[in-house]
Amino acid sequence: MDALEILKQLIAIPSVSPMGRDLTGPEYYETRLTEFLAGFFKDLGVEYEVIDVVPGRSNVVAIYRADKNAPTILMDAHQDTVPVDGMTIDPFDPVVKDGRIYGRGACDVKGGMAAMLSAFSRLVKENPDNANNVVMSCTCDEEATVMGIKDLVKLWSDGENRSQMLGKRPDVSIVAEPTEMDLVVAHRGATRWKIFTSGVACHSSDPTKGVNAIYRMAKILSALEEYADMLDSLVKPHSRCGSATLSIGLISGGISVNTVPDTCEIEVDRRVIPGEDGLQVMEDVREFLKQRVDFDFEFSEPWIIGTALPDDTNDDLGNNLLKQINAVTGGGVKVGVPYGTHASRIAEADVPPVVFGPGSVAQAHTKDEWLDIGQLEQATEVYYQACCDNGLAAAT
Ligand SMILES: [Zn+2]
Known part of the structure; x- marks a missing residue:
């Protein structure tokens, strides 16, 4: 399924985080997007789970099983977006113009999610040799208090075995955020x-x-x-x-x-x-x-406790993925960034992660948020190639 078509559907389904404000209405929280994602994986015919984090807010997890001896990659993208106050475009109308797609979340991070979903569905349909097992997680509450990812990493780290898909620790992880097609290996x-x-x-x-x-x-x-x-x-x-x-x-x-x-x-x-x-x-x-x-x-008690992503465990993964990025885009370098992502929580749970995705953080959270469609397509190809390469987690 084409990433752009998926992205249009994701943008049209509001999943706004109230960011701690006391707001209600159909555009707030991830409920409707969660339902869409469950339907997406159901239609694809893969095993999936909707895991409640708190009432009304859930992670959706799906798995492509390649071979039980193959490494497992966790691909993560968050479902929520920042609020739409002050936007100068219709936030939920996905308009395509001049090689860009506009809408809340186009860049952060429904674009990255659409690219991952497109790569994941291609993987399921083509079933290539030498692929990785791939767990796709669509997590809630990234923009505010990160309870979605905190719950997700517990699936493999607290021994309660609540998930058929993440009962075992994944080998490596790729987190979707707008990195302008560079590879983020460290962040604050x-x-x-x-x-x-x-x-x-x-x-x-x-x-x-x-x-x-x-x-x-x-x-x-x-x-x-x-x-x-x-x-x-x-x-x-x-x-x-x-x-x-x-x-x-x-x-x-x-x-x-x-x-x-x-x-x-x-x-x-x-x-x-x-x-x-x-x-x-x-x-x-x-x-x-x-x-x-x-x-x-x-x-007060902190409502969020900072964890940074160190670049001392993801060297091999970074080198391998950088080759895939170079092959698709002809560019791409390892970088560190000042903002936070889910990757630091995944690293804390003993899985080496990197962050990679289409779009620039300069367009995230903006009043006319947009994404470059060329980058969307290239990122889809990079994610797909990463899924297909069962040497992704190997030492370099
Ligand atoms: Zn984001």
């Missing part, structure tokens, strides 16, 4: 949490009677800005992924202009590089702040 991860300050509320006509939680947060913010500037000297930048960073993305506090505020909170985004511990980085920030401010503050 993100730990995110809130910091709270508190004070004493009072009428603003006499602020001396209160304690202003926003002023306290201002002191925290100045200290954090200083800390962010120091990070390069505290954590040696990674050769492929660059620096560890810290950024504050949200702030809120107070109830009205004539009340001295008794609460203020911020959200912190700390990007970790390979070698860093996603929980320890929070403790380092806490220690730093304790030295800098003379009042109490609180940390």
Whole structure:
């Protein structure tokens, strides 16, 4: 089945992540896409499972069985997209124009998913000699809290044997994300949490009677800005992924202009590089702040704990896949990127992963998201060739 035709169908089925906001409606969450994917694998005649992660949110997993002695590749693509607020095109109308296809998810990552599904269906139909066993996973909740991939890796790592397809650890994995046809072998991860300050509320006509939680947060913010500037000297930048960073993305506090505020909170985004511990980085920030401010503050639990993808276990897989990429595109190099993907969670579960897919991250999450159709077709061919090569997991 043609990747472009599949992609049009995927774009037309909204699977928007509310990203933590309290939103409901037919376009939110992955339910309808999950149903489509289950139908896709059913029509293909392969074994598949719909695995509930939490009520209403599921991973869909399907398998092509080549030979029980052949290595197993896990191909993963996420089902969800970011929200569509402010988009200048109809997000769910897949328009093809000038060699591009437009729509929410065209680039991140319904394009990569369509390419994988197309390669997978060709594999099932052609049944080539010397192929790998291939597990295709379509995971939920990548954009917000990554519970889909966390549940998926448990299928082989926690011994509960909940899956016929991933009861055994796969040998290698390819994760679809827009890499502009280069091969991502290392990336950063993100730990995110809130910091709270508190004070004493009072009428603003006499602020001396209160304690202003926003002023306290201002002191925290100045200290954090200083800390962010120091990070390069505290954590040696990674050769492929660059620096560890810290950024504050949200702030809120107070109830009205004539009340001295008794609460203020911020959200912190700390990007970790390979070698860093996603929980320890929070403790380092806490220690730093304790030295800098003379009042109490609180940390929330992190809602995401960063894991980076290190490039020390996926060398052979990377070299092998790079040959397939070179053969199809005439280019392609190993790179590291600053953003996170499912690959780091797969690596944590002892499977070497790489990230590869059509499209540029520059077009992901944009108001007129699009994908280059030439790259979509080339990526489909690369995925197919990778599925067919049972030496993909071998040492180079
Ligand atoms: Zn993505």
